Structures are given as C-alpha cells and as structure tokens.
Amino acid sequence: MHLRILTLLVFLLFLLNHPVLAQSPQRGLAIAPQSGASGSWGDYHALIIGINDYAKWPRLQTAVKDATVIKETLISRYGFQPDNVILRTDRKASRLQIIEDLRYLAQSMGVHDNLFVYYAGHGQLDDFTGDGYWVPAEGALKNPGTWVANSYINAVLSSEKLQAKNVVVIADSCYSGSMLRGGPSLMSLNDRRYKEKLVQKASLRSRQVISSGGVEPVADGGAEGHSLFAYYLIDALRKNDREVIDLENLFHTRVWTKVTEIGDQRPNVGRLKTPMDQDGQFVLYNTAWAAEHARKHTALEAERQQQDRT
Numbered sequence: 212m213h214l215r216i217l218t219l220l221v222f223l224l225f226l227l228n229h230p231v232l233a234q235s236p237q238r239g240l241a242i243a244p245q246s247g248a249s250g251s252w253g254d255y256h257a258l259i260i261g262i263n264d265y266a267k268w269p270r271l272q273t274a275v276k277d278a279t280v281i282k283e284t285l286i287s288r289y290g291f292q293p294d295n296v297i298l299r300t301d302r303k304a305s306r307l308q309i310i311e312d313l314r315y316l317a318q319s320m321g322v323h324d325n326l327f328v329y330y331a332g333h334g335q336l337d338d339f340t341g342d343g344y345w346v347p348a349e350g351a352l353k354n355p356g357t358w359v360a361n362s363y364i365n366a367v368l369s370s371e372k373l374q375a376k377n378v379v380v381i382a383d384s385c386y387s388g389s390m391l392r393g394g395p396s397l398m399s400l401n402d403r404r405y406k407e408k409l410v411q412k413a414s415l416r417s418r419q420v421i422s423s424g425g426v427e428p429v430a431d432g433g434a435e436g437h438s439l440f441a442y443y444l445i446d447a448l449r450k451n452d453r454e455v456i457d458l459e460n461l462f463h464t465r466v467w468t469k470v471t472e473i474g475d476q477r478p479n480v481g482r483l484k485t486p487m488d489q490d491g492q493f494v495l496y497n498t499a500w501a502a503e504h505a506r507k508h509t510a511l512e513a514e515r516q517q518q519d520r521t
Contacts, residue, residue: 252413252455252496253323253376257285257296258312262332264301266349271431274331275300277383277441281329284448290498291327304332306347309359313367320375325493327379328368331441334384345384368418369485376416379458379493380483383423383440400453400460409455415491418483421462424476439474440466454500457492 261278263271282298285291297312316326333346337355344358351357368378399405423429423440433439447465462480470478482488 252494253325254321255285255289255291255295255325255327256316256320257282257291257327257329258299258316259296259327259329260299260304260309260332260345261330262301262304262346262348264348265333265346267352268333268346268350271332273431273433273436273438273441274383276436277331277438277445278329280437280445281441281448284445285327288448288451288497288499289495302348304348306350306357306359309345309347310363313364317367317370317373317375320373322374322376324375325377326368326375327381327493329381329383331383331438334382336385345382365483365485369483369487371487373487377413377419377491377493378417378483379419379421381421381444383429383438383444385424385429400456400464406455409457409492409494412457412490412492413494415489416487417491417493418485418488419458419493420479420481420483421458422479423470424478429476430474433474440470440476440478443469448495451495451497452500453497455494455496457494459492461495 259278259282261274261276263273263275265271278298278300282296286293286296297316299308299312313328320326330345333350335344335346335355335358336342337344340355342355343361344355345361345364346358349357364380367373368380402408423438430439433442435442437445443466444462447461450465451461459480462478467478467480470476482490
C-alpha cells in the first residue's frame with residue numbers, strides 16, 4: 212500500500228515538473244521560444260516577387276533590387292532557410308507562375324508555419340469592380356484578365372484549407388491598400404510583458420497585409436536604388452535590435468512616419484478580409500541578434516574563466 216502511494220506521488224511530481232505540461236494551458240504555447248531557438252516560432256517560408264521588365268507596361272527601376280535585398284535580409288538576419296524562399300523576378304514572375312506559387316505554398320503549409328509574401332511591381336485598380344491587381348511581367352495594359360486580382364490572392368490566403376499559422380502580404384505597388392481591413396490595437400514595445408504577450412499573439416492565426424499606399428499610386432524611386440517604401444522597410448529590418456518583434460510594430464515604429472512625411476503616399480497595415488484571421492501576429496525572430504548575443508556571452512565567459520585562472 213505504502214509503495215503504491217509513493218509511486219503515485221513520484222508520478223504526480225513528474226507531471227507537475229514536465230517542461231511541456233508545466234506550461235500555461237493556452238493553445239499554441241508549444242511554439243514559444245525555447246533556449247533562444249528561432250525554430251520554436253515555427254518554420255518560415257517566403258514568396259518574393261519583383262518586376263522591372265514588363266512586356267507592355269513602363270519599365271520600373273527598383274522592384275527587382277527591392278525583392279532581392281528583402282530575400283537576402285530575411286535569410287541573413289531572420290533565419291529564413293534559402294530552400295524555403297522563392298524569388299521570382301521579371302519574366303519569371305508571369306501570371307501563371309505567381310498563381311502556381313501562391314497555391315503551392317498555401318497547400319503545403321503546416322499548422323505552425325509562417326508565410327511571408329512580398330510583391331514589388333505595377334499595380335492597378337479596376338474602376339468597374341473596384342478590385343486591385345498585381346500586374347505580372349506579361350500583363351496587358353487594359354485587360355484585367357491578364358493580371359492577378361487582389362480578390363484571388365485574398366481567396367487563396369484566406370482559405371480554411373490553408374493551415375499556416377501566420378501569413379503576411381507586403382505589397383509595394385499602386386492601389387495595394389484595397390486588400391485590407393482594420394486590425395487590432397498595437398502592443399506596446401515598452402511593455403515589460405511584450406515578449407510574453409507576443410508569444411500568445413503568435414500562437415493565434417493571423418492574415419496580415421502591409422501596403423506601401425492606399426488606393427493611390429506610389430513612387431518607384433526613393434533612395435539607394437530602392438523605392439521609398441522598400442528603402443525604409445529594409446532599413447528597419449536591418450537596424451532592428453530586438454530579439455523578437457511583430458511586423459506591425461516594426462512597420463509603425465520605423466517605416467510609416469518616414470514614408471508618409473517624405474513621400475506623397477500613405478502606407479497601411481491591416482488584415483486580409485477573412486474570418487480565418489484570429490488577430491494573431493506575424494513575429495520575426497532576429498537570428499543575427501541571437502548570434503551576436505551568443506558571441507558576447509561566450510567572450511564574457513572566456514574572460515571570466517581567464518580571470519579565475521589568474
């Protein structure tokens with residue numbers, strides 16, 4: 212009898228102290244950061260599109276460079292695996308290819324995956340339907356049937372069959388703001404519980420949109436061979452000195468004010484028009500910050516050990 216009671220007590224102690232079972236019961240916390248590993252936020256995938264060279268439309272100057280640098284920054288600073296990043300530029304960004312890529316990624320995402328979609332190129336608004344469009348490399352000048360409709364992108368990324376946890380679309384094109392609705396209030400970066408709250412938000416599904424403008428034309432040129440919007444977005448990604456940050460805060464603190472003050476455009480952030488959005492957040496884990504933090508920690512430990520020897 213005493214042996215049974217002792218066995219039961221040991222078992223209960225095991226349950227209470229098990230690292231998984233001891234966590235908060237909130238759904239999704241299994242993806243919380245553990246030991247600083249970026250993979251604990253889920254896998255990150257990206258489709259990045261940049262088009263300068265159009266068959267019918269005026270040539271752009273900055274879109275390909277914008278897309279290329281965005282790709283390099285996500286890989287070098289935020290832990291995106293190169294095999295998980297698709298880059299389509301110029302003629303490789305045809306209407307059929309863009310649609311195939313969107314559907315492929317949407318159908319292949321797992322429940323903990325994050326999908327980042329970036330488009331830089333011409334955009335157009337259909338006066339008849341009010342729908343916005345991405346213009347692929349071969350798109351005709353006055354034929355919406357040859358473009359990629361925002362409503363189609365929304366349908367794919369809003370599908371109940373898309374299992375991805377967090378999805379963000381960043382569109383640097385004219386009339387890109389037609390895709391979005393309003394979103395929840397921002398979390399304060401000065402909140403001491405910001406990271407804890409971010410873990411909770413990241414466990415909820417999100418379907419977010421960041422656009423370089425509303426329903427108006429936006430500038431192609433800017434600074435250092437980038438569009439105005441891309442320049443400040445890339446600058447924000449490079450200078451971010453936090454271990455983790457949600458994209459909406461990154462946008463509002465480092466991009467929005469500068470673009471609106473300098474350019475004649477108003478970038479926006481919101482949500483795809485879908486019930487699949489649970490007001491979660493797309494979180495970026497700063498692997499460059501983590502590597503520098505680990506390097507400094509190693510150097511400090513080596514210095515301490517040296518002092519102990521002397």
